Amino acid sequence: MEDEDDGLMLNFTGLDTETPLPTSRKTSKKERRVAQLKQRRNKQKQGSARHHAPAQPQQRPQKSGAVDTPGRPAKQAPCDSGRTDAAAPAVDSDGEAENDILAAAVAASMARDSAAAAALAAARQPDGNVASDDEAEAGGDDDDDDLQGGTVSFPTGKNGLRAQQKKRLKAQQQGDTKSKGEAKTYVRHKQGELVHTGGQVPAAQQLEVFGPVDSTTFHGLGLAQSLAEHLEAINFTTPTRVQRAAIPVLLKGRDALVNAPTGSGKTLAFLAPIVHDLQAQFPRLNRADGTYAIIIAPTRELCMQICDVLTLMLRRYVWLVGGSILGGENRNKEKARLRKGVTVVVASPGRLLDHLQNTEAFHTQELRWLVLDEADRLLDLGFEQKIAEMVDILDRRTGEAGTRRRQTALFSATLHSNLGQLATLSLHNPASVGFSAQLINGQLTVSGATVITSAATDKPAAKAGGDEDGAAAQPGADRQAVAEEAAPEQFNIPTQLRQRYYEVPCKLRLAALAALIRSQCHPSKLCKLVVFMSSCDGVEFHHRLFTQLYHEATGLPLVTCPIFKLHGNLEQAARTRTFLDFVHCKTGVLLCTDVAARGLDFPSVSCILQYDPPGEPAEYVHRVGRTARLGQQGEAFLFLMPQERDYISLLQDHNVSIASADLLPLLKWLPAPKKPSQGARQGENAAERHEGAFALQSMLANAVSQDLKMKQMGGDAFRSYVRSYAIHPASLKPIFHVRKLHLGHVAYSFALKDTPTMIGQSGTKMEKRKRKADVAMRAKNKRSKRV
Numbered sequence: 072m073e074d075e076d077d078g079l080m081l082n083f084t085g086l087d088t089e090t091p092l093p094t095s096r097k098t099s100k101k102e103r104r105v106a107q108l109k110q111r112r113n114k115q116k117q118g119s120a121r122h123h124a125p126a127q128p129q130q131r132p133q134k135s136g137a138v139d140t141p142g143r144p145a146k147q148a149p150c151d152s153g154r155t156d157a158a159a160p161a162v163d164s165d166g167e168a169e170n171d172i173l174a175a176a177v178a179a180s181m182a183r184d185s186a187a188a189a190a191l192a193a194a195r196q197p198d199g200n201v202a203s204d205d206e207a208e209a210g211g212d213d214d215d216d217d218l219q220g221g222t223v224s225f226p227t228g229k230n231g232l233r234a235q236q237k238k239r240l241k242a243q244q245q246g247d248t249k250s251k252g253e254a255k256t257y258v259r260h261k262q263g264e265l266v267h268t269g270g271q272v273p274a275a276q277q278l279e280v281f282g283p284v285d286s287t288t289f290h291g292l293g294l295a296q297s298l299a300e301h302l303e304a305i306n307f308t309t310p311t312r313v314q315r316a317a318i319p320v321l322l323k324g325r326d327a328l329v330n331a332p333t334g335s336g337k338t339l340a341f342l343a344p345i346v347h348d349l350q351a352q353f354p355r356l357n358r359a360d361g362t363y364a365i366i367i368a369p370t371r372e373l374c375m376q377i378c379d380v381l382t383l384m385l386r387r388y389v390w391l392v393g394g395s396i397l398g399g400e401n402r403n404k405e406k407a408r409l410r411k412g413v414t415v416v417v418a419s420p421g422r423l424l425d426h427l428q429n430t431e432a433f434h435t436q437e438l439r440w441l442v443l444d445e446a447d448r449l450l451d452l453g454f455e456q457k458i459a460e461m462v463d464i465l466d467r468r469t470g471e472a473g474t475r476r477r478q479t480a481l482f483s484a485t486l487h488s489n490l491g492q493l494a495t496l497s498l499h500n501p502a503s504v505g506f507s508a509q510l511i512n513g514q515l516t517v518s519g520a521t522v523i524t525s526a527a528t529d530k531p532a533a534k535a536g537g538d539e540d541g542a543a544a545q546p547g548a549d550r551q552a553v554a555e556e557a558a559p560e561q562f563n564i565p566t567q568l569r570q571r572y573y574e575v576p577c578k579l580r581l582a583a584l585a586a587l588i589r590s591q592c593h594p595s596k597l598c599k600l601v602v603f604m605s606s607c608d609g610v611e612f613h614h615r616l617f618t619q620l621y622h623e624a625t626g627l628p629l630v631t632c633p634i635f636k637l638h639g640n641l642e643q644a645a646r647t648r649t650f651l652d653f654v655h656c657k658t659g660v661l662l663c664t665d666v667a668a669r670g671l672d673f674p675s676v677s678c679i680l681q682y683d684p685p686g687e688p689a690e691y692v693h694r695v696g697r698t699a700r701l702g703q704q705g706e707a708f709l710f711l712m713p714q715e716r717d718y719i720s721l722l723q724d725h726n727v728s729i730a731s732a733d734l735l736p737l738l739k740w741l742p743a744p745k746k747p748s749q750g751a752r753q754g755e756n757a758a759e760r761h762e763g764a765f766a767l768q769s770m771l772a773n774a775v776s777q778d779l780k781m782k783q784m785g786g787d788a789f790r791s792y793v794r795s796y797a798i799h800p801a802s803l804k805p806i807f808h809v810r811k812l813h814l815g816h817v818a819y820s821f822a823l824k825d826t827p828t829m830i831g832q833s834g835t836k837m838e839k840r841k842r843k844a845d846v847a848m849r850a851k852n853k854r855s856k857r858v
């Protein structure tokens with residue numbers, strides 16, 4: 072750089088002298104500068120002989136780099152070098168000032184001291200004032216800039232000096248320094264000549280080359296502009312953390328294991344890359360060619376929900392067709408739809424396998440995507456075998472057709488010790504987002520040792536040694552990996568979720584449930600409450616109790632908002648209606664089983680109650696995950712009986728932070744009894760002796776005992792509760808062991824007055840006995856009439 076500057080200066084100084092200047096590139100810098108100084112001295116001598124009058128103040132050029140030749144319009148430098156007026160070359164009619172500038176510049180460049188720089192600046196000042204050091208420095212730099220940029224215009228002096236000067240400079244800038252007497256030639260490129268030509272990186276390679284250039288937008292993540300715009304139009308403006316981490320990985324064509332907290336936007340994280348890929352296919356995909364993507368989810372409601380988001384996204388791409396195939400729907404109608412062609416299928420596993428095996432018109436030989444949402448739940452529900460069969464069928468078909476290898480992704484908010492088997496079964500060299508995965512002895516294992524934090528979702532690579540996109544190291548690359556110590560799986564629960572538990576004696580469970588519902592859904596509060604129970608019978612019983620019997624028994628409704636029920640024994644139509652009703656209602660209570668625990672995105676759920684504890688801590692996480700979604704506030708309560716309190720330590724081992732709450736203030740939400748009860752209540756503490764709770768329990772028990780259907784439903788609920796308690800996994804038996812249950816108190820909590828032995832007999836037997844008794848009674852009546 073310095074050499075180039077010096078070379079240019081040589082040309083300037085050589086204009087006005089008889090002394091030939093050494094222009095060879097081999098001439099040392101020092102020699103050239105000495106020559107310049109000599110020239111300057113000679114010139115000063117000549118100048119002083121020619122001019123005795125003091126130099127006139129120079130006219131300041133109007134604009135840097137502008138030509139001040141009369142009659143010629145001032146030219147603007149094509150690129151704005153940001154030059155200040157102080158830096159503009161001064162106009163001197165006889166070129167003397169110019170030479171002063173040059174001499175000073177030489178001095179400055181040689182000495183590089185402030186005095187020389189000041190001399191340079193002073194020479195530039197039209198009024199002869201000395202510029203500040205900064206200005207001088209800036210001026211010097213600007214000179215260089217102009218010269219290098221090749222855009223400077225020079226003031227024209229007497230005798231065509233400026234024209235010569237210009238010509239020489241031009242020649243030099245063009246790399247042609249050949250002039251008479253100068254044998255040496257060299258090629259110099261014009262500074263800025265090798266400008267950026269704007270060569271475009273092919274769209275498909277943009278992500279490869281630049282990475283996720285702007286992870287704050289969907290387009291920046293690599294999604295097509297049209298899709299990003301469409302997402303914005305349907306209110307997905309900024310990608311969530313899991314979307315930022317997972318979308319680029321999937322767009323790169325990698326299989327992936329993706330883990331992120333509940334309500335963090337996983338659905339879009341897998342739908343967006345699928346839609347991006349399918350809309351980009353040329354020629355356009357034709358629905359008649361069959362299915363290009365399959366998404367499997369464990370429950371029908373979740374399938375419907377995913378399908379809804381998909382439909383919304385496909386509105387922009389009308390040639391892509393989405394649809395769901397669910398158990399419980401009409402199989403023939405589904406067949407007909409598959410025959411017409413469904414580009415993206417969202418399915419529950421059982422029905423999907425059924426169609427893969429039995430529906431000839433279900434073409435999957437072009438399949439490009441397979442996503443298993445809530446993958447660990449699919450295993451819990453025993454779908455592993457079905458999934459293995461499906462993967463086998465799909466692989467066989469694509470293999471026979473010789474089509475592209477399918478891309479597969481597993482999504483879940485919780486890990487599972489067996490997830491590795493499913494991953495090995497279906498994934499090829501996967502990237503893991505949000506948790507680490509390792510291949511140990513050819514077996515992919517998913518480590519629960521990695522803390523899955525939101526930050527980890529953004530940059531899990533830091534922990535797992537993966538790449539910058541948030542994808543962890545490829546398991547395949549780490550075959551030497553040593554098995555990590557089995558540590559409790561660490562869950563990432565939204566921080567804004569407030570979690571509390573009540574220790575509720577079994578006898579008070581029903582009253583405490585009523586109190587909590589009343590406390591959350593009183594008329595002055597808009598609340599959506601989800602209550603989880605362990606059995607369908609339990610849901611049925613409590614739903615009828617609270618929607619009908621409660622009012623009859625107490626004279627007041629429990630709450631004024633609607634109470635819904637959702638469980639797996641309902642007809643599909645009823646399930647769908649309830650699901651949609653609860654989605655759209657502003658306030659309400661949903662009594663449900665774990666069918667609603669996974670993935671369902673009910674808007675504005677403010678509170679969760681786990682009336683029956685869930686068992687596996689992972690299920691706890693999914694249940695509470697129905698609230699506090701996407702940064703919203705939420706509350707979650709858990710009811711535990713005193714003998715179950717060790718469950719709290721278990722949850723805490725899994726990074727769940729839950730505080731205790733006092734039961735007594737909660738019971739105050741119960742209506743006060745009309746008549747104070749006679750005598751002191753029996754009980755260990757104030758809650759157990761609570762008047763309101765005792766009064767309510769008596770009223771409900773009386774009402775149930777007089778309602779045969781309710782009594783039967785209570786019995787069914789009791790039996791189902793005990794059964795579900797008995798099937799807790801062995802690891803949880805120390806906490807939830809059926810032998811620790813006081814069955815009399817359990818029966819009481821279902822408002823039953825009968826002894827547990829009576830209730831424990833199967834409903835059918837009871838029914839038979841009752842029918843027998845009725846028949847005997849009628850026969851007796853007939854006989855007595857005849858007599």
Ligand SMILES: Nc1ncnc2c1ncn2[C@@H]1O[C@H](COP(=O)(O)OP(=O)(O)OP(=O)(O)O)[C@@H](O)[C@H]1O
Binds near residue numbers: 484
């Ligand atoms: N980028 C986004 N911008 C705004 N809202 C979003 C975005 N992504 C997702 N959402 C919304 O966030 C909510 C939760 O998303 P989603 O249901 O995909 O979460 P999830 O991680 O799958 O939860 P779960 O683990 O419970 O299944 C939905 O209402 C969804 O519409």
